[in-house]
Amino acid sequence: MRVLTVAGSDSGGGAGIQADLKTMLALGTHGMSVLTAVTAQNSLGVQGAWELPPEAVRAQFRSVVDDIGVQAVKTGMLASRELVETVAELLADLDVPVVVDPVGVSKHGDPLLAVSALDAVRTRLLPNATVATPNLDEVEQLTGVRVTGERDLPAAAEAVLELGPRWALIKGGHLAGDAVDLLTDGTTEHWLRAPRHPNRHTHGTGCTLASATAAELAKGAAVPEAVAAAKEYVTGAIRAGFALGAGIGPVHHGWRTAR
Template identity: 75%
Template structure:
């Protein structure tokens, strides 16, 4: 029997003790999308289906040690970032990953699904000036677009304006997630020239915890497998749409998407 090492993807993010988002969602997504997931934990949250009860960022030296350990030995074909909490961590991660030769997917996490803040206000400028300029693709939702650029999107026509504002900050691609707009959900991907719109059915399911983490990790997984950006996003969208459709209740609040939906449905 021939044993083949799968592509490797690294997530740099926060730990979600409830298992629906963050590092836990990232690793489940990576396994489901055919890659070996690795993790650098930047923060630890006390979190469940009702919200985030607290979080504690790790010291920069602990985050750097994890990055050096994984990248120096195992390596990665793609990297995804999520919750980074503070300016010091954003700047450290930008420094290390900006010098690393692999696609970088940045999910600019600012708040949780429940509205809990996961990024201190002074770290937003570090995201703009340090991390986004070294990103291959940035995947903000509409609230994050407004936080980063002051552009407010109210309909589909505003998606390109939002994408252009994100691209001005330096990433190669912008994926603007329009799921919170009225009507049929649509996301816009562009590099400033080519433009791709991804539409999906809107599922009547409140259990959507972890959608942003899941989408970004799925994109990173397909980039690591050698797909071009539009194809990677299309495959990631198909995966996350299925996961949302099968999101399940957990605890007393908002449950997670089902990262194993393809296995459960055969």
């Protein structure tokens, strides 16, 4: 199974395309990448970010899709309005599942999406999504809906679905208590719960969940089953997360095979 990630590079290896490719390999798929930006990033934060030109993104995408082909796509950091519009245009011609992780800020609070790009995410990118996977900060950024507790997740999902994705996965990991996510297509709700592990090394969680979902969709799973399998995988990766550097370390993408 062939899965494509369209995202930025994390030089520290914990998030971005590095996390995506590790996840795809761990789940038995072949990962490929379209690089949108390069970051200077480590366990302490993002020290710099540089976008690639749209023509470089377009050329990478066509090179992979036209020759190798893809069975699912995951998008992550797109940085600017121009890149969001470029990627949305490319995705519109594909007939495969697309998982959109509307990355707005890093784990450390560093901005990874220009404010001027938000409207393009709403009107151009999200309508291409089979599944959108915003965290609570991204929900508020995109829709204005503020989530303070589990009871607010359905309203958040409804607001995201109005932007066009077929399914919304609202990640409640920032709430207190168990890690609770809500997946819905506006008709059926799937509540996914996992115990919260006392491990602060959670860098790359969002990238990992989205790319795991894309990998499972590429293997032919229906959306609810793909998301449930991805949730189980990322929960194990969080539990096994390890200290790397002086700040927040990454989740452990190889936890199932680690000795």
